[in-house]
Amino acid sequence: MSIPTIVAQRPVIADDKQLTVSTIRIAANYYETVIFDDSSDKRHDGWRIGGYAIDQSSKRAPSRDEAMEQHREALYAARTETPRA
Structure with a gap:
């Protein structure tokens, strides 16, 4: 088994959001x-955004192309949506 490799990782800092979208x-x-909550108090841990539970769920993809599409969609959601409990 190989060690997981980061394929793409982008921070999203806006308003009260401090998130990172990561694809490995x-x-x-x-x-x-x-999607990770990078805020010091983890205020959005477990909240939902773009079909993800922040710090708690992930989406799988069978190919790099599909993974990059998911990454773009998650990044767009993190930038434009407000996390909700």
């Missing part, structure tokens, strides 16, 4: 995208 390659044909 776990293995061949296995990628995961997740």
